[in-house]
Amino acid sequence: MRPDILNPLFTESAALKGVGAASIKPLERLGLTRAVDLAFHLPVSWIERQRVRRLAEAETGRMVGLVLTARDYRASGSSRAPFRVVAEDEAGERVSIVYFGRNSGWPRKLFPLDEPRFVSGRLDRFGDDLQIVHPDHVVEVGEAGTIPDREPVYGLSEGITNGRMRDLVTQAVARAPALPEWIEPGLAARKGWPDWRAALNVAHEDPAAKAARERLAYDEVFASQLALMLLRASTRRRRGVPIAGDGHLRDRLSLPFAPTGAQRRVFGEIDGDMAQSVPMLRLLQGDVGSGKTLVALMALLNAVEAGGQGAFLAPTEILARQHFASLQAMLAGLPVNVAILTGREKGRVRESTLMGLADGSIHILVGTHAIFQQAVAYRNLALAVIDEQHRFGVSQRLMLTGKAERTPHLLVMTATPIPRTLTLTQYGDMDVSRLDEMPPGRQPIDTRVISDERLEEIIGALGRHIGAGRQAYWVCPLVEQSEDGDEAAAEARATLLKVRFGADAVGVVHGQMPGPEKDAVMEAFAAGRLKLLVATTVIEVGVDVPNATLMIVEAAERFGLAQLHQLRGRVGRGDQRSFCMLIHGQALSETARARLALMRETNDGFRIAEEDLRLRGAGEILGTRQSGEQRFRLATPEQIQSLLTAAHDDARLLMDRDGGLDSARGQAARTCLYLFERDAAISLLASG
Numbered sequence: 001m002r003p004d005i006l007n008p009l010f011t012e013s014a015a016l017k018g019v020g021a022a023s024i025k026p027l028e029r030l031g032l033t034r035a036v037d038l039a040f041h042l043p044v045s046w047i048e049r050q051r052v053r054r055l056a057e058a059e060t061g062r063m064v065g066l067v068l069t070a071r072d073y074r075a076s077g078s079s080r081a082p083f084r085v086v087a088e089d090e091a092g093e094r095v096s097i098v099y100f101g102r103n104s105g106w107p108r109k110l111f112p113l114d115e116p117r118f119v120s121g122r123l124d125r126f127g128d129d130l131q132i133v134h135p136d137h138v139v140e141v142g143e144a145g146t147i148p149d150r151e152p153v154y155g156l157s158e159g160i161t162n163g164r165m166r167d168l169v170t171q172a173v174a175r176a177p178a179l180p181e182w183i184e185p186g187l188a189a190r191k192g193w194p195d196w197r198a199a200l201n202v203a204h205e206d207p208a209a210k211a212a213r214e215r216l217a218y219d220e221v222f223a224s225q226l227a228l229m230l231l232r233a234s235t236r237r238r239r240g241v242p243i244a245g246d247g248h249l250r251d252r253l254s255l256p257f258a259p260t261g262a263q264r265r266v267f268g269e270i271d272g273d274m275a276q277s278v279p280m281l282r283l284l285q286g287d288v289g290s291g292k293t294l295v296a297l298m299a300l301l302n303a304v305e306a307g308g309q310g311a312f313l314a315p316t317e318i319l320a321r322q323h324f325a326s327l328q329a330m331l332a333g334l335p336v337n338v339a340i341l342t343g344r345e346k347g348r349v350r351e352s353t354l355m356g357l358a359d360g361s362i363h364i365l366v367g368t369h370a371i372f373q374q375a376v377a378y379r380n381l382a383l384a385v386i387d388e389q390h391r392f393g394v395s396q397r398l399m400l401t402g403k404a405e406r407t408p409h410l411l412v413m414t415a416t417p418i419p420r421t422l423t424l425t426q427y428g429d430m431d432v433s434r435l436d437e438m439p440p441g442r443q444p445i446d447t448r449v450i451s452d453e454r455l456e457e458i459i460g461a462l463g464r465h466i467g468a469g470r471q472a473y474w475v476c477p478l479v480e481q482s483e484d485g486d487e488a489a490a491e492a493r494a495t496l497l498k499v500r501f502g503a504d505a506v507g508v509v510h511g512q513m514p515g516p517e518k519d520a521v522m523e524a525f526a527a528g529r530l531k532l533l534v535a536t537t538v539i540e541v542g543v544d545v546p547n548a549t550l551m552i553v554e555a556a557e558r559f560g561l562a563q564l565h566q567l568r569g570r571v572g573r574g575d576q577r578s579f580c581m582l583i584h585g586q587a588l589s590e591t592a593r594a595r596l597a598l599m600r601e602t603n604d605g606f607r608i609a610e611e612d613l614r615l616r617g618a619g620e621i622l623g624t625r626q627s628g629e630q631r632f633r634l635a636t637p638e639q640i641q642s643l644l645t646a647a648h649d650d651a652r653l654l655m656d657r658d659g660g661l662d663s664a665r666g667q668a669a670r671t672c673l674y675l676f677e678r679d680a681a682i683s684l685l686a687s688g
């Protein structure tokens, strides 16, 4: 239960003064649905107002405040042209105050002729003219003092102004209670950090309040580290079943290749973990194509050999089906029963799978998160493998381990390489294995970076590629600010390409398509009936079609490098030479250019992750899209990096002294976990 003291912060934004139907929508778009969200909505920048007496003293390009007197109005006939108030400062120098798109009644009312007003706004120079476009304040001269010299600027969304946002944030911050201190006192003193409530207040008032912001960020990092430690401690307190397969199934596996050294090493690490009665909690990081599926299979067979069951969880329907197919193929002739369960298996099929799981006749279940739903009961779940972890969060991990009487061993696999320094924030509760060696014979993918001005040439090259009997992907970017925009972009692109290559040769997949339709298209592509697959990023993970040797990514500069790397990993799966064309828009920034150049330069996912971190300061690596639940709302990636070690050590120390979080500081730390909604782990304390 959340401590009562936090309740005022966890009320709905709608309960704040002056929030009506009109502001709810924009607040929701920004994710600011509760007071706490508003309180943590820190300013993104600041307005510093330069107060002057004369225009001559003011700097153009910045916010100024001064007394001006309207002398004339300039309206033009057209309603599209702006309305101008011609005003003078005390020295008689002129400035135009410009209003777009409003009827002139409003500015006329604000600026009666020959009456001085205090005006604040951005002063700009156009040719010889000074202008202030849409002043942010116009008040009677006597009220000039009510306008602050400095104002926070908040992230906004259409339908809410900065002034309104500021008011709501102020109300929210006023609800913040004084909280007991959870930070180790010596650390807070050394860093010069204020207490939590003071820090929150100052962060909204003073742009120079570095310590305050740092403290708030620290709290969040601390909460996330503590939550991971609680999770780990609770898993380690649980009892699992030691699993040691005798090899009778693995020995009969006939693979067309020998495992790489890295794969062998990881098999060993996993076998070692599974042999313990403490449940395994291991993260496998391996670049796209490094052969994680085989590692999963070996671990699953280890479980089955020892009489247990295995569950293999994929993030999407498409991937679940693909894993199911490849497991069945690799296990052909072996007495291992594999089944699939996704949201789409219904009725009799689903019933019989559920029965097979309950009576143990199904050895391995592949599926989407449906495989951990309430109704799914395993006879003896010994191992759960989660593919592409970044789509799953801590609470899914919890749900999963809560499924069995004995906690199953857990192997989590990710193809998104995370820089070492960041692994701890995301997976601090896990042991880590790396597949740092590619299977032999892989040809590096030839990557080109091309401007969209050359679209015709690109389509020509695509035509030759298809003409030579090969297949290709064409990935359309995510369109921001629109839920179905990416779908529309893909459809539009596909329509165009169908005209060129024939409707029968081109298929489309996107997130909004019904599952069976999506599978049908993927299947047709895998079987070679479709030559070109136009897709949104739904094909991002895992799909394996060896004859597809060309990957085209449109608007590549909008993708994260890790994502581009994943997409590129869709090709280069067979023994044929593969290509990747990264199409970019015009007007690329320096950073965007450098990032794309890096893609051309290297195929090494770990290196790409490290460099992306350097070039972008970690942006999307810890961003919301890829990181499941471990989101950070306050801490910037830079702060996470610089504060992580201290937060980790502090949390460690607290856990060592007071693992039950019973002491006064432990209780305070619980409050911190609730504050940052990392409290799922607290229930583990209670249940032991």
Ligand code: ADP
Pocket: 257, 258, 259, 260, 263, 286, 287, 288, 289, 290, 291, 292, 293, 294, 415, 439, 440, 542, 544, 573
């Ligand atoms: P990942 O899931 O790590 O992206 P996959 O498990 O899908 O990679 O493997 C990619 C391809 O490499 C598959 O076609 C797989 O059969 C093949 N492969 C896996 N291990 C080896 C190996 N040791 N030698 C040769 N090919 C391998």
Ligand code: MG
Pocket: 292, 293, 387, 542
């Ligand atoms: Mg895979």
